[in-house]
Amino acid sequence: MSSLIHHEALRNPPAVGPVHCHPAGKNKDAPSDNCVCEFISSEKSFPYDKLKTAQDSASSCTKTITPQKAFALDSLLLGLNRRLSQLEQDVAVLEKEDDGKLFGALSLHVVENELTEIQQMIDKLNSTARESKQLSEDMAQKLGDVKEEMAELEKFDTMQVVKRQQANQRLKRDLDQCMNNGVHGTIKPPEPTAGTCPYGQFINITGPRVHTGGEYAGSYKYGAWGRDPKPEPGKESWYWRVMLTSSNRYAHYVRLYSTLSSLIVGISVPGNFLIHASNPTTNTIQGPNAVMYAGALYYNCYNKASVCRFNLTSKTVTSFDLPKGTRYNSKGDFCHLEDCYPFTDVDLATDESGVWVVYTTTQNFGNLVLSKVEESDPPKLGKTWWTSVYKRSVTNTFMACGVLYATRYVDQNREEIFYSFDPTTGKENFNVGIHINKVMPNILSLNYSPVDQMLHAYCDAQMVSYKVLFEAMGNTFTY
Template sequence: MKLFVIVLLWALFAITHQTTTQDNCVCEFISSEKSFPHEKLKTVQDSASNCNNIITPQKAFVLKSVLLGLDRRLPQLEEDVAVLEKEDDGELYGVLSLHVIENELSEIQQLIDKLNSTASEHKRLSDDTAQKLEDVQEEMQELETFDAMQVVKKQQVNQRLKRDLDRCKNGGLHPIPQPTEPTEETCPHGQLLNVTGPRVFTAGEYPGSYKYGAWGRDPKPEAGKESWYWLVMMTSSNIYSNYVRFYSTLSALIVGVSVPGNIQIHASNPTTNTIQGPNVVLYGGALYYNCYNKDAVCRFNITTKTITSLELPKGTRYNSKANFCHLEECYLYTDLDLATDESGVWVVYTTTQDFGNLILSKVEEGEVLTLGQTWRTSFPKRGVTNTFMACGILYATRFVNTTVEEIFYSFDTRTGKENFNVGILIHKMSPNILSLNYSPVDQMLYAYCDSKIVSYQVLFQKGSDSYL
């Protein structure tokens, strides 16, 4: 009996073992559809992305900017030549005028060369892009044949329905609000399109002596001072100054003949209410600047020699705690930046409450200085190297390299809209632009660059649509 049980158990084990060692059942699935070409789709996506990177608004602006530059420069050359023919004294004036005309001819030739190269480049770019778009369209039509469930077509139908629904809603009780357009009274020049130059480049009266400073023209000059230029140099530790220097003409500034000379704020330097930092402007016969050792704006009247000050909001950063900076350097004592445009004087600063972001306030004129409307931005001040105002719009620059500065950001005070991709490049003559200010008198940018005096022409496009 025991032997029989053992035999049965052995037989059962053998059968079980055979069952577990058999091969698994495998089903082979054969699809009648072609496999989707993922690599081809990736190639099409890369081609489309490459087209987006090549065709940019900035490239479209280049040709317009060059044409605008020639349109402005040629009449100016004709006018300068006519003045020289009429008033040439055969001495210093004639030499300086010929030097100016020579520079203008050189710049016009550069513009013509750039126009030719840009036109050729645009034609080549247009032809190449057109061919690429045709190739992409053909490949996409081929890829659509793999859409057996017509998902793409249904998405396109849904997009059209959504678009029609939005139009219906907006055309009824909820019309689309139109953006605020700059009026002729606010900005007679139109949209800022480009910056060309430099137009003036000189070491000035004190070559290499004072790294920090500012210069320019009064946008609202007193009678008889319409042709004057002013210059402020940080003469103490590259931080402080106690006077403003005047030149009767641009030629006088270039050759270093200062008339009427220095107008002193105070005999000591520095002391209460003298200048701290290079971000200085002149407007309406008065110098506006950061008061020494204060979170305040000082106004020094050139004629009466009187000083009025305006305290900024509590928490305003000063004494080199909120400077303009780039990755390699910060510009010392640039906490406050004064600016001018068609409407008057502005001040750019930051506070502890605003996490270091740029703040813009209007400085209202009068016997007593007051702070007007204030705008708060979302961009940190330490990520900027300079700011300036033009037609009520704040522009900010950043350091690209030692030869290029970029106007990359703007804030429109009329609409409150920020643009982080302005993309206007400035050709630098020195690594650092330590002050930058716009003058509506001649639509020029006045820059002080590592002790050098530089100016640039601002090009506007009147009547164009705003890109801000």
């Protein structure tokens, strides 16, 4: 059989290179039943050094162009627009009330100061624009070089694997365009029951994508921010923020922003929505773990084991009690080995299916308890699940596609999503192993946004967001 195979190879040698055969053994002239073939490939060896150079160039481009640089021009333009509006107001006051004496001189001095500051902003805008233009030109040149290198490397793809992948990507893009062109209006993603996710399994997290202190950079260490998963019409791009303005414990208003750019530069429009004139008092927000859903803010009621819902349209507050034995007033906080986060007993969360509440009770020995909030009027506590993870070993929780995730503190630069609980199956996983790269040591609240699959973190007065990656990220849904 061996002899037949070798002789068949002789009659039909591979096209990629010559084959030289001789009888096996030291004496090539001696007769033998076996034949040994020497295969010499005519293909060139793959230039791995060129591939490494292309990879390094692409990585350099990625590190050079950061989200912060992309937001710089937008932020400056928004700030300049705001200052120009203020200048118009100051000039109007000067024209109206100029008495030709001391008051007029003072008003004119204010206008001069405004003009000086505006000129400084224009100079900075021009400088940033020039830097961005130069950066774009440099990146275009580098990307052109990388494209040429990759075109040369593709010549080694004799089996045309890359070409098939590119063809598949073009087909997928064309299919997506056809689907989008055939749909009228905006498609809302399905609201899955717990444990069923239209995007597949949560597999990783990337970022940070956004990092800003807003208008109060460095102030108000505790708070929360995010997007409404079920916004009212016309408010789809709005963001909200809650800052604990009293003793890192209380807040009595929620602050709204019409766009992400407005939030980054600190321009609050439409502004604050006041829950109560005094703080703290009845219906005050207690703790940083608030969420927004369907035009209402959900939070831990002041000095109670209860959840409050503040309707921003009607300016009314309704509430419901948590089970007897629920820990509150900083008796069941999120913690790590060195510290605990005060008044984090009750954590609210949102996902594709609605609002959830995470807490702990004496009956469950301090372990996490998860309950679904029913959107009735007033709201009420729905189905409840008990877990076996101790709450004080957890630093934060959030919900994504009907699954509960918990984090723990690793060091000042990393947080780990280490635990998950699926309410549908009751399955717990203590080895999720997804790390979050932090910009500040402490993550004081986490909110998942199903609108864009972003995870919003409030970190020591900084607002940071991360992209949540699922198995089937090609299945994109938008509100």
